[in-house]
Amino acid sequence: MSVKVILFGATGMLGRGVLRECLRDDTVESVLAVGRTPLGVSHPKLRESVQSDPSDLTLAVARPLAAANPGMTFVYVSGEGTDSTERGRSMWARVKGRTENDLLELPFRAYMFRPGIVQPVRGVPSKARISRMFYAVLGPLVPLVRRVAPNLVITSEAFGRAMIAVARPGTEVPGHILRPADINRLGGAPTRHN
Template structure:
């Protein structure tokens, strides 16, 4: 199995890349990003680029990939709506179009957001919802991941300084947050395991995974792998 991964240097992407590299059935991972991940592995190929709107020069990469996992994203804090739309929706749609054009039978997984809704008055929730609809319109096999509060694990860390400060403040309260709001909390490991389950058994996984379903799918994936 070969996979194209966007956002490998981000918090969620870090967890997904770790899981892919550890999975024996994954033969190769092409990570497409602006900067190097700093990781070295025989299965990992990194493609650095600044243009995320046109991937025709990478048709050979998409054509041989069984799945494209889009974990690239940005915080909406301090970002204008046009810029947020460009990154959150425009980049993802361009990737989905490239994947469908060269290999329409492949999978496309997208990290969306909890409560994504194209009619919401909240900008980032609305844009995520619009991105979901746009992706479903251009690719026949889209899986939407809607995580809530994400706890970083195994070296994953938030991308921006503000996010890192926020997480540093919240870390001591993670056990309490988990206890009070278990349906709204997940981890980078759980998202990664749920994505692996999509890769290995797509027919058994819902096309839209809200936070509780991400955790349930991840737990099922872990049980299955432990039994093998």
């Protein structure tokens, strides 16, 4: 069964990884990328919608999508350290936790991806300068960390494959909150590519 994807944030490192895997995977029928800037990518499956200000997008987009298509799958990229109790000290962790909780109350299948350390691979760049500096300096250590603590590190490729996997009907998913070990398990299996 084919999958149709709407992708927000395709210009960032994780978004680029997801886009790359969607365009390569023959079970993905089409991709609509929504963002502030054009991607500079051309592909028969890809359409773009450039929005001047897609801020505060998650719930503003999720609610009408859930009403229009309660059978769909919605994937939210959260982060390790997100506070589902909404009572912790960190403001960002509480806000992410609240967003996760609100999404889980909507009538579609919702999955929260909480990646840990992400290793960009296959030419997927990091957009943020600080991240580029981090990977330039500490990037060579990431494979070592992966060997020592494989459940802390994911690749941009595994991240993209895992997102496609949860969108595919029939995929066995371990729960609604997916951490690096879950993402690696779902994204590690080879997929058929064009």
